[in-house]
Amino acid sequence: MREFIYKSLRRVISTKRFQNIGYLPRWIIFAIDVFIVLIACVITQIMVFSLNVKLYPTLNPYLQYGFVILVNAFSFVFFRTYSGIIRHSTFIDGVKLLVATTASYLALMVFNYSFQIILHDRLFLSTGLFITYVISFLLLFLFRILVKNVFETYLQVADTNQLIKAIIYGADANAISVANALKTEKPARFNVVAFVNKFQQDKTNKSILNLPIINQRKGIHVILKSMNAEALIIAEKSLTKEETRKLVEECLDYNFKVFTVPLITDWEDQNQISNQLQNFAIEDLLERKPIVLDNNKISAQIKGKRVMITGGAGSIGSEIVRQVTNFSPYKIIILDQAESPLHSLQLEVSELVNDVKIKTVLADIRDYDALELVFEKFKPDFVYHAAAYKHVPLMEENPSQAIFTNVIGTKNLADLSRKYLVEKFVMISTDKAVNPSSVMGASKRIAEKYVQSLNYHLVNANKKNATKFITTRFGNVLGSNGSIVPLFTKQIQDGGPITITHPEIIRYFMTIPEACQLVLEAGAMGNGGEIYIFDMGEPVKIIDLAKKMIRLAGFIPDKDINIKIIGLRPGEKLFEELLSDESKTLPTHNNQILIAQDSIAEYGEIKESIAELISITRKNPSLDVVAQMKKIVPEFKSMNSEYQTLDVD
Structure with missing residues (x-):
């Protein structure tokens, strides 16, 4: 009744x-x-x-x-x-x-x-x-x-029909505070209908705030469905990253929304808690082991030293800047050609540190003379080289620019590091340099070969205080400038469609902080000449990544947001590799970092080949430039590109 x-x-x-x-x-x-x-x-x-x-x-x-x-x-x-x-x-x-x-x-x-x-x-x-x-x-x-x-x-x-019916995962003080705040919030956004407690083992009926506490003996999607709920709010802070990931993925698989909420002490506005509920980022769903760094070794090398970061205003370079500040260097020289991002980073970092000198330098790594003035003035002890052109389709259309920046720019920095007795030069490369199928990947492989051959040339010549040249190689970085995550995010915000080049395309992914942490670790352990490759976890199908991002945004794939297949772009292949067929690996003390044993080019030959490449690039059309690149990197086989005509079976 x-x-x-x-x-x-x-x-x-x-x-x-x-x-x-x-x-x-x-x-x-x-x-x-x-x-x-x-x-x-x-x-x-x-x-x-x-x-x-x-x-x-x-x-x-x-x-x-x-x-x-x-x-x-x-x-x-x-x-x-x-x-x-x-x-x-x-x-x-x-x-x-x-x-x-x-x-x-x-x-x-x-x-x-x-x-x-x-x-x-x-x-x-x-x-x-x-x-x-x-x-x-x-x-x-x-x-x-x-x-x-x-x-x-x-x-x-x-x-109520306009509110999001939600279940709160957790039954501790934080969860109760969240429920209370959502209940009294004006205007209301959520209608909380129950709590879920994974720790409750008895079958007695209990309640909080006149809401039932449900023991999680079944899958969370079953509980959500039985309560006719639309969303799960995770307020339980004792969950491990793996437990949280499984909860989130289960919710997404069954088209339930999922949110996380900060601790009570971190609430910015006690009256508007729903504004502080956050969607999970796609980075949270990567199946990866936590990174453990040898901070003592990194600090021992960087503390009190002058550190230069090229491409410092970019997504990777700027994160390296932030992380290097934690190891108390004497001075950080941030070099980039992008004026506005460089200025913004300078303001940000200046607020983070007081005891580290920050110098920003507006310069182009392609300009040898300008770079030499920088080296002469600041005399860096360490160089982290993150500056590069990395957009595959753009470099396929402009191979000369890939040569000027990725090859000449790297050569300029390496030569000046050698001349000014830099202790370590750490180059950031890419998995696209392995068996390259694009101009961008091949240009990075040429840079790798030059840096590696220069290191062995100095070792063989018994040069005192010779620079140690180290290369780090990893795959796609989530959230970096030009990566697919910002692109997909914008496409979702615009209502779709999400564009994918091929339904079977697979990539390795890391987060920006993870990649930069491993760069610092590899730089600290390197003795020169190594190519370090990182444990990238399990490869991810791009179409699965797109679907997860759509669900994380609260939509249903191919219903609310469409996925459109547009075909492979010039230079793009279905999957990337971290090692060539001939390469082998050696372990390091960090099981997430391996050393790739690639063949090493003779310094005189690679130097002469690059000189010829530079000469051709300054005078000849793109076809001649790419032809010379293929001579330097024989494994370079173009895909979905006009340069396929240059490949010989």
């Missing part, structure tokens, strides 16, 4: 006509209050005359009612009890009612006893006045509570 009444009220209240009730005029509220006092008088009269006692004579009941109502009406006007909006009544409104009715009662008692003293008669029964006072206050107060509850509870039911 109760459920039937509730559903009936819900149907009635959900009509727009009832939802859009406006605020009643104040005179109507005043009239209702006066009418309530009249009802209190009638109830008092019935109660008093139902007593089997002899009463002393008083005024005619009608005159009594009129006088009582008149005094109360005056009190209501004086204390303005009708001025508030009933549905938004507060504790202050209740106090005003108590004061107004008490003032009326005291005034009536004064009239009554004054009349008795002067005329030796009474206007009212004292007991009757007190009963009227109590009943009046209770009815006035209950009227406001009833109206407030109707609007807060039942009118909210009408809007």
Whole structure:
């Protein structure tokens, strides 16, 4: 019966006509209050005359009612009890009612006893006045509570369909605080219907805030479905990263929304908790082991040294800058040709550190003379070389630019590092340099070969204080400039479609902080000549990545957001490799870093080949440039490109 009444009220209240009730005029509220006092008088009269006692004579009941109502009406006007909006009544409104009715009662008692003293008669029964006072206050107060509850509870039911029905994962103090905050938030965004507690083992029915606590004996998607919920809010902070990932992926697989919430102490606005609920980032779903760094070794090498980072304003370079600041270098030289990003990074880093000198240098690595002035002035001890052109299709269309930046720029830096006795030169390369299928990948492989051959040339020549040249090689970096994650994010924000080049395309992924941490670790352990490759975890199908990002954004793939296959781009292949067919690997003390044993070019030959490549690049068309690149890198086989005609079977 109760459920039937509730559903009936819900149907009635959900009509727009009832939802859009406006605020009643104040005179109507005043009239209702006066009418309530009249009802209190009638109830008092019935109660008093139902007593089997002899009463002393008083005024005619009608005159009594009129006088009582008149005094109360005056009190209501004086204390303005009708001025508030009933549905938004507060504790202050209740106090005003108590004061107004008490003032009326005291005034009536004064009239009554004054009349008795002067005329030796009474206007009212004292007991009757007190009963009227109590009943009046209770009815006035209950009227406001009833109206407030109707609007807060039942009118909210009408809007429930517009709220996100959610279950909170967790039942600790943090979870309860989240539920309380969401319940009282205005305007409401979530309708919390239950808690899930993985630690509750007994089968007894328990509740918090009048909401059930469900023991997670089944999959979370089963619980969400049984409660007719749309979303899971993860407030349990004892979950491991792996447990959280499994929960999130289960929700996404069954098209449920999933959010995380910070600890209570980290809430920025205690009144707007729903704004602090965050969607999970795609980085959180990578199946990767946590990275453990040898911070002591990194610090021992960098502390008190002058560190130069090229491409420092880029996504990788800027993260290296941030991480290097943790190891107390004497000075950080941030070099880039992009003016605005460089300036922004300078402002950011200057706020992060006080005891490290920060120098920003606007320069192009392709300009040898300008670079030499930088080396001469700052004399860096370490160089992290992150500057590069990395967009595959763009470099396929502009191979000369790939040569100028990725090859000549790297050669300039390597030669100057050698000349100015830099301790270590760490070059950041890419998995696209392995069996390259694009101009970009081949240009990076040429740079690798030059750096590696230069290192062995210096070792064989027994040069004192010779620079140690180290190469690091890894795959795609989530969130870096030009990566697919920002592209997919924008496409989702625009309503789709998400564009994918091929349904079977696979890539390795790392986060920016992970990649930079491993770069610092490899740089610290390197003795020169190594090509370090990183454990990239499991390869990811791009179409699966796209679907997860769509679900994380709260949409359904191919329903809310379409996925469009557009075909492989020039130079693009289905999967990338971290090692060539001939390469072998050696382990290091960090099981997430391996050393690739590639064949090493003879320094004189590679130097001469690069000189010829540079000469051709300055004078000849793209076809001649790529032909020379293929001579330097025989394994370079173009894919989906006009340069396939240069390949010989």
